[in-house]
Amino acid sequence: MTKKMPVCCRFAPAAAIIAGSLAISSAAAETRIETVVGTVVDTITLTSTYIRKTPTDQRSCRTVDVPIYAESEGKSDLGSMIIGGLIGSAVGNKLSDNEGAGAAGTVAGALLGREHAKNQKNNRVVGYKQQESCSVTTVMVEENISEITGYRNHIELDGKIVKLESKTPLTVGSRVEVVRRTSYSLR
Incomplete structure (x- = not known):
């Protein structure tokens, strides 16, 4: 039958070695801490520099030439309605043998003729006017x-x-207390 050793007895040799090495190192080195007074002779400001990028809306404008178109004068809706009515009547009579088809074609043709006249514009450029055109971009x-x-x-x-x-910052010429640590050890 095996006999169990208490835990303290198993680790006793290792603990003795560690304690011995601590005793040797404390005997070989010494650190002294003392407070001494010194005089500030200069203070330099330490800075960190970086580039900050910020999105900003920038408005830019320019002057552009806008064409001016000639206005149509003397054209009336009545003339277009008459021509549209005649064409509509002829088409209505030709396509249908029913009475009144020509009249319906006349009305439809007159309305279409008037709309056609409204949509027709004289596209002749008679000049230019300057106008400011602006846009916003993000930079x-x-x-x-x-x-x-x-x-x-x-x-x-x-x-x-x-x-x-x-x-x-410390003031130049002022006296300050400084903690000095001095360590001594054998080679």
Whole structure:
């Protein structure tokens, strides 16, 4: 029959190795943290630049020549109605032997003749007039955008210049507290 070892006894050797290595590393290295006072000698603004594209409606207009057509004068609907009536009467009498077909053809021909006269226009161009014609198109307007992302501050400490970044600018000539971490270790 096998005997079960408690869990703590199975992991004891590994725990001893880890504890020993931690003890060795803490004995070999040391970090000191201290607060020192320095003087701000310069502050540089850090920016990020990008191109913003915005759709914009742009209206463009131009002057175009529009033709002017001659108006028909002296033409009357009556003349067209008479001619249409005569043609309609002749067609009505020819197509039908019924009495009154010629009269119906006359009325229909007169109405068609009048409509034909209305639709007929003199298409002779007598001149041009200038008219403004406009259209709207969408264009992309590009704009360079610069945003402040922070500040790089040059601070004099113990005769040396260190560069530290911050979200707000520091005033040149002001004295500031800086946390200094110094680590020591054996080679």
